[in-house]
Amino acid sequence: MTVAQATTISGHALGHYLLLSAVLFVIGVVGFTTRRNMIVMFLCTELIFQAAAIAMIAFGRFHADVSGQVFVIFILTVAAAEAALALGLVVLLYRRKETLNAEAWSELGET
Amino acid sequence: MAPTILYTACVGSAIALYLLLRPAPGSIKVVAVLLGLAAIGWVVKEAARAGEPGEAPVLIFYLFGLITVAAAVRMITHHRPIYAALYFVMVVLSSAGLFLLLEAEFMAFALVIVYAGAILITYLFVLMLARQVENPGEQMMQPEYDRLPREPAAAVMVGFMLLGVLGDMVLGGVGELPPSPSRLQQRLAAVEKLNLLPRRVEAAVRAELGRQTEALVLVDGDGRRVHLAGETVYVNVDGPGGIQQVTLPEDALPENIEVVGLALISDFPVSLELAGVILLMAMFGAVVLAQRQIELSDQEKQAAANAEAKAAQERGR
Numbered sequence: 001m002t003v004a005q006a007t008t009i010s011g012h013a014l015g016h017y018l019l020l021s022a023v024l025f026v027i028g029v030v031g032f033t034t035r036r037n038m039i040v041m042f043l044c045t046e047l048i049f050q051a052a053a054i055a056m057i058a059f060g061r062f063h064a065d066v067s068g069q070v071f072v073i074f075i076l077t078v079a080a081a082e083a084a085l086a087l088g089l090v091v092l093l094y095r096r097k098e099t100l101n102a103e104a105w106s107e108l109g110e111t
Numbered sequence: 112m113a114p115t116i117l118y119t120a121c122v123g124s125a126i127a128l129y130l131l132l133r134p135a136p137g138s139i140k141v142v143a144v145l146l147g148l149a150a151i152g153w154v155v156k157e158a159a160r161a162g163e164p165g166e167a168p169v170l171i172f173y174l175f176g177l178i179t180v181a182a183a184v185r186m187i188t189h190h191r192p193i194y195a196a197l198y199f200v201m202v203v204l205s206s207a208g209l210f211l212l213l214e215a216e217f218m219a220f221a222l223v224i225v226y227a228g229a230i231l232i233t234y235l236f237v238l239m240l241a242r243q244v245e246n247p248g249e250q251m252m253q254p255e256y257d258r259l260p261r262e263p264a265a266a267v268m269v270g271f272m273l274l275g276v277l278g279d280m281v282l283g284g285v286g287e288l289p290p291s292p293s294r295l296q297q298r299l300a301a302v303e304k305l306n307l308l309p310r311r312v313e314a315a316v317r318a319e320l321g322r323q324t325e326a327l328v329l330v331d332g333d334g335r336r337v338h339l340a341g342e343t344v345y346v347n348v349d350g351p352g353g354i355q356q357v358t359l360p361e362d363a364l365p366e367n368i369e370v371v372g373l374a375l376i377s378d379f380p381v382s383l384e385l386a387g388v389i390l391l392m393a394m395f396g397a398v399v400l401a402q403r404q405i406e407l408s409d410q411e412k413q414a415a416a417n418a419e420a421k422a423a424q425e426r427g428r
Contacts, residue, residue: 002361002366003300003301003370006297006367008291008292008297009213010162010291011166011286011288011291012161012166012167013166015281015282015285016167016168016172016176017209017213018281019158019278019282020179022277022278024179024180024202025277026270026273026277027180027183027270028187029266029269030266030267030270031186033262033265033266033269033270034132034262034266034267035260036261037192039192039196039234039238040187040195040257042234043186043234044187046199046226047183047187050203050226053206054206054209054210057209057210057213060215061213061214061215062288063291064292064297066370066374068215069374072215073218073371073375074382076221076222076225077386077390078386079225079230080225080229080393081393083230083233084233087233087397088397088400088401089400092400092401094241095403099254099256100192100241101254102256103256103261
């Protein structure tokens with residue numbers, strides 16, 4: 001399908017997508033603050049990225065502009081980089097204390 | 112839609128999420144799920160009534176949206192991290208469905224391949240590295256930090272206050288957006304993109320005139336090849352029979368992925384390079400972080416030093 005054949009969405013439908021994106025974002029925030037497992041906390045940040053991506057693509061479709069999709073490519077890049085670094089850190093922390101509990105690290109310092 | 116409806120639904124779904132987060136018997140969870148569904152259904156019904164007929168998104172949007180939200184909630188409420196990761200895969204798959212609805216085909220598949228295929232596998236590997244429960248199936252064996260949430264009441268309250276404000280802003284704001292571009296404007300933009308792709312134009316012309324024709328696509332003084340007249344897209348061609356107009360078929364216009372690629376390298380070249388640098392740095396960082404320091408005992412160090420000295424002697428001889 002060519003870009004000229006694609007149909008834009010109405011402002012009303014855009015509101016639906018943005019509301020869904022807001023709900024996903026809030027679920028991600030609630031998960032990040034309530035879960036105590038470090039890996040699940042990072043998964044919740046991925047959920048927040050996902051919410052941002054949906055908002056970007058919906059706005060891009062509304063304005064018939066591909067910049068939204070280009071930004072989602074960058075979101076994917078940052079998410080991949082973040083996952084690699086964060087999981088490297090988690091592995092390091094797990095080796096130190098043999099637990100994934102984030103509260104084990106509430107007092108930082110040499111132990 | 113009146114803001115009070117949104118706020119009431121926020122309170123309802125906040126209570127539902129709070130009940131789902133806390134360890135509770137199954138009957139309470141069922142009540143919480145019903146309460147959450149009722150809140151979502153109410154908002155959806157009111158939102159559908161607010162718009163003009165024909166403006167609402169297609170029915171599949173609601174299906175994918177419900178799956179996304181339900182999987183996200185299950186992800187943050189599940190005690191087992193592995194299942195949380197698998198529910199996140201479900202979130203990714205259903206939002207890829209939403210991307211398909213928004214006609215962003217490339218991003219939908221990239222999302223499935225990169226997120227579900229690569230990032231989530233990394234997460235699962237790290238989860239497997241961490242200690243596992245001896246007796247699967249027994250929830251009590253899960254460590255305490257996976258079973259009990261931290262401050263669920265405060266987190267849910269703050270989160271859903273944020274949702275109320277965000278939702279109010281979104282619903283009030285979308286009415287004031289400038290109208291989206293008309294069909295003609297979109298067509299014009301597509302033709303502009305096609306102007307940047309001379310080889311594609313030539314290929315389309317050759318396909319129209321027959322392969323053997325030696326035809327030259329004429330370029331205007333202002334660098335344009337492709338023109339738009341009403342609904343037809345045409346180019347001027349200098350061929351054996353003199354200058355003639357050739358109407359291009361509809362599928363000569365660029366597709367979504369081609370436009371994305373063009374925007375990526377023509378509008379955001381520096382960002383693209385920076386993304387490459389970020390990925391490289393993340394790779395270095397991950398390698399440095401994850402390497403294991405092997406600690407040798409004194410005896411082993413001595414043995415290693417002896418072996419090295421011996422090898423040096425051999426080489427010297």
